[in-house]
Amino acid sequence: MNPVYLDTSALLPLLDRSDRDHHAVRRALESLAEEGAPLLTASYVLVEAGALARSRLGIGAFRALGEVAEQAMRIAWVDESLHAEAWRRAAGEGRAGPGLVDWVSFLVMRQAGVERALALDAHFTRQGFRTLP
Secondary structure (H helix, E strand, C coil), rough: CEEEEEEEEHHHHHHHHCCHHHHHHHHHHHHHHCCCCCCEHHHHHHHHHHHHHHHHCCCHHHHHHEEEEEEHEEEEEEHHHHHHHHHHHHHCCCCCCHHHHHHHHHHHHHHHHHCCCEEECHHHHHHHHHHHE
């Protein structure tokens, strides 16, 4: 089965029960678990989501993200060439376009043949990916 990519835009609401998108993201993740879809993310997403979780939600959310990532996600580690290509593409976008972490995500997804992302970021659909929820 093809993996589903997890983005920061879905990970943060998943960690924050008071977020308006929490229940929708949680239901989507439960459906993915029922279908047995493997979960994939990039190390840069974990850095971004971890920093935001720690500053906005506290150390408990930061720890929970680390535990979930370790137990339930395959992590694509960003190397020098992936970083350089993502940086080049992000630099060509301007302020409103996808940033560095998004470009890392798009490149990782294309390389892995991933078509779906658990993401609330419209940049994913603009890049041709199907988003959940």
